[in-house]
Amino acid sequence: MRKRAISAVLGAAVALGGSTAVAYGDETVGDVQIATAAVSGGKDIAIGLAGKTVTVSVTATDPSGIWDADFHLWRGTDPDNPDGYLKPNDDSRAVRDASTTVRLQRLSKLTVNASPEPIAAGKPLTVTGRLTRANWDTDTYYTAQPVKLQFRKAGTSTYNTSQTVNTSSTGDLKAAATASVDGYWRWNFAGTSTTPAVKATGDYVDVQ
Template sequence: MRKRATFAVFAAATALAGFAAPAADAEVTEGDVVISDVAFDGGKNIVVDVYDKTITVSGTFTHPSGIQDADFVLWRGPDGANPYETYDDRIVSNEYYVHADCVASSATTSTCSQTFTFEPDWTLTNADAGTWKVSVQGVANDDSWTHLASYTTTRLQRHSKLTANASPEPIAKGASLTVSGKLTRANWDTLDYRGYGSQQVKLQFRKAGTSTYTTVKTVNTSSTGDLKTTVTASEDGYWRWNFAGTSTTPAVKATGDFVDVQ
């Protein structure tokens, strides 16, 4: 995996603070820094297109002496005595080697944040899409600290697109209507969009004058991400495809295509 920097479980921060890095699979507390409300990009999955994307992660940190710093790291690999020494899958923030942005709301509590930049043309490959563990560390003003190696998880996903086209238009009532489309997603290896094959996608219909779509049938995409099926035209309305998403690819709905039934 291509990365800008090598990260060794908070080594830089812990060395500066004068203590050893904790084992990665342990929820270590020294000094009782309380960590809460950690969220990436406002609590959403991290969805990256074929160009760079920067998101913010933040959390709340509390200690009687106040908070001086925090760190957030994305990682994946086996739990164990010290898994960070045995794999290379880790993503550190842009501010990892400097102080996080910590804003005090009281003498004991701060909201700390860092940014992460995901770069498909350099740091990401398709293999990076999926679920990542979130490691969080908070450092108090008295140099005590808490490290939670697996505070939560987040998903790093390849941006998806979905189209829909119903024809012919207009169409006689009772005639056969063909609805086609294509499901594609960002390819971080080639920096373009490629079809997402063998995926179940729902064909949905919304009657003109209403606001709710109803699922008519489920169709699998071809190896190139193409969709095609036929239905009987019965009334005016909108046809669309609806993809529920996977761990590597976000859900997406096509824009409804209106068909006039005469």
């Protein structure tokens, strides 16, 4: 029996980091039945300024068996006029029309620094940081969003929010707190539809 090759469209339709459309379907190509196809297992894809590797999968059957499958990924609302391509590791072609969705997001980063360290009990503490997200158009990171300042007492596992601070136009964060006991300070960003949630690694402060 002659085994058949199959192909499927997996399109990432996005307007500057919004929802993406991933095409798949149950269309028949000859005797080939393509049941499903997906990018990144249907999970959100956060893309920064460097290259990004994503997984593509397809489920298909044919009485003669299947020996090959091709995929074509694009960014934009129209596969014939894409905003950009997500390039696979091999040559791919598009042949599928049905669609579902997966979200393409701008990678976010968050830093924190609490000072001075060590510090005397009852003294004012300054907590700074920066929230950034990838800008695919200018190859820079930026954002301006509300971020929670949180504290976890040493020896415990739960962070509690002390206040919410809005970032500057460059993503900078700054807040004043009072040092009372040893513990960890961090910033916590809830995320948006275009930017994934991110938490800074806690900065330990020794209170003497």
